[in-house]
Amino acid sequence: MIETKDLCKNFKDKKRGEVRAVDHVTFRCKPGEVFGLLGPNGAGKTTTLRIISTALKPSSGTAVINGVDVVTDPQGVRRQIGFLSGNTGLYGRLTAKEMVAYFGRLYGMDESKIEKRTNELFTLLDMNTFANVRNEKLSTGMKQKVSIVRSVLHDPPVMVFDEPTSGLDVMSSRTIVDFIKTCRDSGKCVIFSTHIMSEAMRLCDRVAIIHNGRIYREGTVNDLLVQTGMNNLEDAFIKIVEG
Amino acid sequence: MQTKNIKTIFLKELKDTLRDRRTMIFAFLMPVLMMPVIMIGILKLQVSAVSDIRKEKQVVVVEGFDRLPAELQARFESHDSLTIKLSTEYPGEDLKQEVTSGRIPVFMSVPERFSQSLDLESQTDIEVYYDGAEDRSSVAYEKIRRVLTNHREGVVTSRVLKRNLPEELLTPYNILDIDLAPPAKQGARFFAMLIPYFIVLTCFLGAMSPATDLGAGEKERGTIETLLVAPATRGEFVIGKYMVVLLTSVSAGILSLTSMALSFKYFANSKEFIDLKNMMNVQIGFESIALILMVVLPLAGIFAAITLAVSIFAKSAKEAQGYLGMLNFMLVFPAFVSMIPGMKISMQTALIPVINTSLIIKSVLSEPDAINWGLVLVAFFATFAVAAACLVFCKKWFEREEVLFRM
Ligand SMILES: Nc1ncnc2c1ncn2[C@@H]1O[C@H](COP(=O)(O)OP(=O)(O)OP(=O)(O)O)[C@@H](O)[C@H]1O
């Protein structure tokens, strides 16, 4: 479970001075649910997700992940989370298997467990043909699969996805979307950011509309449509942000 | 801080680095191949530049060759590296002008009645025109001067003997010039001035290439976030990465030293390089290498920390290379102090990293018997302390969000 409380993040920017990228963000995301963070470019999605996954420290407020606080025990939080973003890269000179094993070790898994989980996931995602090929030689779709295995190898209860489908073709996007559904169905708590409304409609159980660092509205997709009297999320989004 | 995590990170980065062709070239291939090539190239130039001109034949154009006494004529004609040409072969030419323009190395003019003047024991002049700014012309001039001086001494001696005077009259005292530096030491001095710079440089290049990849490379590939959300601390990442950079830097240094020592040995014993033999006679033995390592190791420690810190600050490998190129100039250039003749390690210079390493390498190579161990220890600890400070800084630097997520 993810719970954020009055999360704020300020950046010092050379040109703009002090920028508040995240402004009192409070929401909750339950196990077995896909929670969507929906907002335009620069809304503060990435920053919020980075705080949740402990890459960044909040300026004020906090988030509690599966009972562990990001401010007081970031190390503890890291074990609870699997992280995947659209621009996550791979180590080109390592093979798919070596790369995955490296992260398994960083997550404190022992070698036999790493071996077992890797075989399981590589078979599930049909990756055995390129398991020992260097990452630099893989296609974008294959790379995406390696990233997926990397993020979920330690079987975390919480998954964080930051625009995971950006820049991918339909086929690769499909792999990711299916993977997110699998995570949800296995009872993980999934948070997912996107600026693509249709994707949010398809995938999210609940969404939060974020803009200029603030959460404008939160609820199921249906709630938002009913509340705004619109029949698609895009119009609802505009109405919420401008009205 | 967990050693298990550090080990995991170290092993992964090491594997990654060993598979990086660029790093392999900079850290391993270049020190092994380039160093001896550079050194031998310079050596060969050094030795051959002077001796080749001496061995070459130079033309001397002589006006009034037949006015010289027969004995002197014979000495010139039998000279094995001078070719005598008569001025009559150059009708209508201004021969002094030809010397200035470099077409003729030397022009010698013998006055009329030269032989007679000798016989009459009166004084006369021989004019030798040469171009002191030209190596070839100067060498030819020296050869002519030697022939003339020898002949002149013979004339004087015979005049002294003719008057029944003791021959000692001619030489009130002898100057015994004894060069105490054996040839080996002279060669060593030359190398001792040059080698330090190259060793410091290879260490830096050995750190620079992997540091670029391990720092800025993480941002460029988009792997940095996955590291930061993994349950290893930032400190553990710094140490693991640092150890790999340190290792490549140190191995670059060791390899260049070893390869240099071996190539000296090889060339000193080879027949084609007989001329080089004296200059090459530098002994780079095991003790010298061990001693040099003692100052090179902590220096590599400084280079590894600084290059890694700079690299993680940069947003791309290209940006990192730009910064590190400037840093190369700033950090490695001071190693040229060893080129200053007479510059030796002192208490003050022992405290300054890079400069102390350079000067200690110089003294190990040129005066292996007179090593000041006190100063070596001062240099070791001073450099070590700076390396430790750089590492602490590097670790703090890695914990800053402004550095990791620079916009
Ligand atoms: N490291 C940083 N330094 C300075 N400003 C930053 C930094 N990271 C983000 N920002 C600023 O914070 C704001 C929110 O950025 P963020 O990346 O969280 O938005 P986003 O919703 O993920 O947008 P996008 O759809 O473009 O990914 C932006 O104005 C951005 O410029």
Ligand SMILES: [Mg+2]
């Ligand atoms: Mg973003």
